[in-house]
Amino acid sequence: MRRSIATVSVSGTLAEKLDAIAAAGFDGVEIFENDLVSSPLSPEEVRDRAADLGLGIDLYQPFRDFEAVGPDALAAGLRRAEHKFAVMERLGARTLLVCSNVSRDAVDDDELAAAQLRLLAERAAAHGIRIAYEALAWGRHVDDYLHAWRIVRMADHPNLGTCLDSFHILSRGTDPGGIEAIPGEKIFFLQLADAPRLAMDVLQWSRHHRCFPGQGDFDVAGVVGHALRAGYRGPLSLEVFNDIVRQAAAARTAVDAMRSLIALEERATAPATAPTGFAFAELAVPAPERLGELLTALGFARTGGHATKPVELWEQGRARILLNATAREGTSLAAIGLETPDPGGAVRHAEHLLAPVLPRHRAPGEADLHAVAAPDGTELFFCRTDDPAWRADFSRPREAPGGEITCLDHVALAQPRHQFDEAALFYRSVLGLRPAARVEFADPYGLVRSRAMAGPGDAVRMVLNIASVGGGGAPWQHVALASTDIVATARRLRGLTLPIPANYHDDLEARFDLGPERHRLLRELGLLYDRDEHGEFLHLYTATYGRVFFEVVQRIGGYRGYGTAGSHVRLAAQHDGPYP
Numbered sequence: 182m183r184r185s186i187a188t189v190s191v192s193g194t195l196a197e198k199l200d201a202i203a204a205a206g207f208d209g210v211e212i213f214e215n216d217l218v219s220s221p222l223s224p225e226e227v228r229d230r231a232a233d234l235g236l237g238i239d240l241y242q243p244f245r246d247f248e249a250v251g252p253d254a255l256a257a258g259l260r261r262a263e264h265k266f267a268v269m270e271r272l273g274a275r276t277l278l279v280c281s282n283v284s285r286d287a288v289d290d291d292e293l294a295a296a297q298l299r300l301l302a303e304r305a306a307a308h309g310i311r312i313a314y315e316a317l318a319w320g321r322h323v324d325d326y327l328h329a330w331r332i333v334r335m336a337d338h339p340n341l342g343t344c345l346d347s348f349h350i351l352s353r354g355t356d357p358g359g360i361e362a363i364p365g366e367k368i369f370f371l372q373l374a375d376a377p378r379l380a381m382d383v384l385q386w387s388r389h390h391r392c393f394p395g396q397g398d399f400d401v402a403g404v405v406g407h408a409l410r411a412g413y414r415g416p417l418s419l420e421v422f423n424d425i426v427r428q429a430a431a432a433r434t435a436v437d438a439m440r441s442l443i444a445l446e447e448r449a450t451a452p453a454t455a456p457t458g459f460a461f462a463e464l465a466v467p468a469p470e471r472l473g474e475l476l477t478a479l480g481f482a483r484t485g486g487h488a489t490k491p492v493e494l495w496e497q498g499r500a501r502i503l504l505n506a507t508a509r510e511g512t513s514l515a516a517i518g519l520e521t522p523d524p525g526g527a528v529r530h531a532e533h534l535l536a537p538v539l540p541r542h543r544a545p546g547e548a549d550l551h552a553v554a555a556p557d558g559t560e561l562f563f564c565r566t567d568d569p570a571w572r573a574d575f576s577r578p579r580e581a582p583g584g585e586i587t588c589l590d591h592v593a594l595a596q597p598r599h600q601f602d603e604a605a606l607f608y609r610s611v612l613g614l615r616p617a618a619r620v621e622f623a624d625p626y627g628l629v630r631s632r633a634m635a636g637p638g639d640a641v642r643m644v645l646n647i648a649s650v651g652g653g654g655a656p657w658q659h660v661a662l663a664s665t666d667i668v669a670t671a672r673r674l675r676g677l678t679l680p681i682p683a684n685y686h687d688d689l690e691a692r693f694d695l696g697p698e699r700h701r702l703l704r705e706l707g708l709l710y711d712r713d714e715h716g717e718f719l720h721l722y723t724a725t726y727g728r729v730f731f732e733v734v735q736r737i738g739g740y741r742g743y744g745t746a747g748s749h750v751r752l753a754a755q756h757d758g759p760y761p
């Protein structure tokens with residue numbers, strides 16, 4: 182499929198945009214009028230530059246407020262169009278996008294709109310140009326894609342077709358299934374954008390919050406599927422208006438955009454293979470002693486040391502933590518190991534999605550590890566489930582002790598605000614995780630936005646957090662360990678857990694009637710509690726080491742959440758540190 186993107190979707194001057202778009206591997210661009218008008222390059226220079234970069238100019242846009250108007254406005258519109266056709270000929274662009282009229286002067290008359298669009302198409306045909314009519318979600322009288330299609334059908338001109346835009350369709354909650362009733366050759370263009378579900382004015386929503394497919398809440402792949410089944414064979418073109426993207430580095434945005442298209446095509450065809458579990462979490466530590474004490478208290482044992490690197494392996498059940506004593510600064514979560522039946526295939530898939538593959542510095546005889554870097558710098562290692570070769574790199578490996586901690590439940594990563602959507606798309610596409618709804622909770626110094634994502638069978642769960650407080654905010658990353666008996670774990674951890682205020686337990690007692698005995702135990706051990714329609718959740722947090730802390734969780738029944746109801750209590754207590 183041809184991959185295109187509108188110039189509005191990346192930052193910079195028109196020349197910078199074209200460079201970044203070409204470098205990311207796109208086939209074509211939609212030239213936004215503002216980008217051309219403000220460019221010192223002539224249309225011929227833009228055409229040549231795009232051609233040199235291997236980019237086609239697939240569309241010119243937008244042409245506004247043309248149809249369903251009185252005679253004077255029509256004459257002015259046709260005059261304006263002739264000027265734009267001349268520019269398009271100089272650019273070598275063959276399709277003009279016409280947005281449905283948003284003016285108060287537009288009249289509610291489909292026959293008039295059709296007759297005038299037909300006239301425009303006749304004029305365009307003389308220049309070899311096609312008109313793609315798009316229903317804006319806030320159009321004065323035409324705000325629905327099927328309405329735009331009815332007008333196009335009524336106008337009945339070979340140079341007039343419709344432009345579908347996933348945002349305008351999905352933001353209005355319209356059923357996209359109707360796309361299949363449009364003959365594929367009458368869909369002249371397909372624009373794709375995702376967005377988070379927000380209850381707000383649709384114009385503001387579109388102009389500021391669109392994002393790349395896979396970053397928001399819309400089923401953009403569904404729209405693509407309908408268009409393909411209708412017989413559409415034109416470009417898949419990204420059109421994103423987004424305040425953060427406007428400020429971001431163009432090259433990085435273009436790669437992110439390309440990743441979203443590749444993943445979208447994949448979703449419309451074969452689903453990605455997801456990891457089957459966590460193999461390990463690797464912490465970079467200045468010195469392993471303090472964390473070693475904590476891990477010992479948690480019931481872990483040091484089961485091996487790396488043959489050639491200052492790395493210790495700590496295990497309990499299938500929970501594995503690597504302490505890598507090469508950190509120059511504080512403790513941080515450096516890498517995540519993911520179990521997968523085919524590590525080589527997983528890395529090739531990640532590479533196909535434009536993930537940077539990490540070079541490995543390995544000694545002869547050591548396992549050839551397959552790893553890629555996530556946008557936040559976290560290294561992701563793919564390991565064989567049945568033959569964890571990386572384990573053989575550790576000298577004197579001992580059996581992992583059994584205990585109530587059985588495996589990693591989830592890993593939570595802090596993301597810079599401007600990379601949150603990029604990270605969500607990355608983890609979603611590269612690891613095949615399904616995102617849950619975004620949630621927000623209060624930090625004493627700001628608001629934290631959070632999005633959880635989980636793979637099939639919840640074998641791998643990740644939580645992405647951004648703190649939108651003064652740039653810095655809560656920087657913590659954490660590893661959540663699944664316990665089959667959190668009361669036992671809590672008893673062993675005494676003094677190493679995050680103190681929870683009595684007010685929390687007073688409130689908990691008001692919200693839930695768990696009986697006096699259970700409430701007393703929760704209070705005594707500093708446990709937090711939550712419940713959903715599937716089951717119960719008990720959890721606690723350890724002290725923080727650099728940027729990292731551990732959470733211990735016990736899921737009872739099929740509880741699906743992450744204890745978010747207690748997050749604001751945790752954040753307040755963490756800011757209160759140091760402790761113990």
Ligand SMILES: O=C(O)c1ccc(O)c(O)c1
Pocket residue numbers: 242243278280315317346372387388420
């Ligand atoms: O926000 C707008 O006006 C606008 C313009 C052109 C488009 O293709 C679109 O989807 C929105």
Ligand SMILES: [Mg+2]
Pocket residue numbers: 315346372420
């Ligand atoms: Mg559009």
